[in-house]
Amino acid sequence: MLSPSRTVEELKALRELTGDANGAQRVAFTEKWLAARAFLKDKLDALGIPYEMDPAGNLWATLKGKSDTTLVIGGHLDSVPNGGWLDGCLNVLAGLEVLRDIQSRGTPDITLKLVDWADEEGARFGRSLYGSSAFSGYFDVETMRKLKDRDGVPLEDALQNVGITLSDAPKAKEGQQNIAAYLELHIEQGPVLEGMGLPLGAVLGTVGVERHTITFKGQAAHSGSTPMNVRKDAFLAAGKMSQEIYEIAARHNGVCTIGSCTTKPGIVTSVVEECTITLDQRHLDAEHLAAMWQEAQDAARRFAEEGNVEVEFGYLWNIEPILFHPDLIDACAQAIQETAGVVHRLPSGPLHDAAEVARAGIPTVMLFVQSLRGISHNKIEDTLEEHIEMSVTALGKLTDQVIGWVLNHAEGRGPSDQCDAGRPASTTSGQDRAESL
Known part of the structure; x- marks a missing residue:
């Protein structure tokens, strides 16, 4: 029994x-x-x-x-x-x-x-x-x-x-x-x-999962002598992604998470030369999931252009x-x-x-x-x-x-x-x- x-x-x-x-x-x-x-x-x-x-x-x-x-x-x-x-x-x-x-x-x-x-x-x-x-x-x-x-x-x-x-x-x-x-x-x-x-x-x-890295590449510069309007700050572009993924998630009724953020050179006296974030996106619908990842890439490229930096994408893992x-x-x-x-x-x-x-x-x-x-x-x-x-x-x-x-x-x-x-x-x-x- x-x-x-x-x-x-x-x-x-x-x-x-x-x-x-x-x-x-x-x-x-x-x-x-x-x-x-x-x-x-x-x-x-x-x-x-x-x-x-x-x-x-x-x-x-x-x-x-x-x-x-x-x-x-x-x-x-x-x-x-x-x-x-x-x-x-x-x-x-x-x-x-x-x-x-x-x-x-x-x-x-x-x-x-x-x-x-x-x-x-x-x-x-x-x-x-x-x-x-x-x-x-x-x-x-x-x-x-x-x-x-x-x-x-x-x-x-x-x-x-x-x-x-x-x-x-x-x-x-x-x-x-x-x-x-x-x-x-x-x-x-x-x-x-x-x-x-x-x-x-x-x-x-x-749900399906897409996991990727997004790396913004700018230029290191002295934090005291470099005017704000000429900086190529990789973190500025990466920071804009934080709010964007919430908007992407809302549009598709899915979930998006930036789970980690790593900067180089990673010191208080330097503008960030390189910033890598990890992105986790999930949805029960394959087409919505694909659209979420595409919109994240489009946004990253837009923020990179606005900040005069470059962006690269790296694959981590996915499951349908x-x-x-x-x-x-x-x-x-x-x-x-x-x-x-x-x-x-x-x-x-x-x-x-x-x-x-x-x-x-x-x-x-x-x-x-x-x-x-x-x-x-x-x-x-x-x-x-x-x-x-x-x-x-x-x-x-x-x-x-x-x-x-x-x-x-x-x-x-x-x-x-x-x-x-x-x-x-x-x-x-x-x-x-x-x-x-």
């Missing part, structure tokens, strides 16, 4: 094991992360559910069913430094409870798997969705090989220390075989559900908007309706492993539970215990519904045969969904 209160108690136990006064410390490939994994393995051993680590370091637990056709419930145990007690691990421990419940009823009609994705956060090496991207096939070993943490430790060495070989990571894609659907529960990490007074939400998809499977969104909404009496559908601003699974063509959906104050990646991250329990109940109901959906609609079909999973958001449907915010 499903016991949502047990999930709450296990979350608290994991917090005690892997956290401190500053928050969660389950950074991927560290001792605390290994301790979290050992905690999960102990729970699986007690149930007699076997598990194995794939070539990328993802941990898979398998509850064998009458059919090899598989439904996966996923999450991640890793955290950011000084993170919250729920981000990622709620997904895994709620999924564990669902497996317990289904196991108690006898052999299920299909196989169920619980996956703990390795390094969802990217907190240590700056590359989010490491394990799930290896699974999806959107993974380049040579790019990964260049990554180092702040202490200069290469990702490849950190992986080797926990028994993972980087060059083998792409083999994780072989794990897609027989998977018919994927479910993920997560805290919202934002203020929408709390603002609406709702405990749970059905997630439409994950990913819409989840409409049938599974409906199933999720129904499970929430049955659990909470009211449901809201919303997009996810943060990225999640679910996006990579959907990119692989596997029908996917996410379930959100309200975050207090909309805060995450912080030790004050929290969700009401009654809402946590409701989310576990809803995940259980969703799992039962999707098992039925798989049996009726997806039995024996591979990911390439599934429709509407992980497709880029179109202009019309994406905008309509974005307006649900």
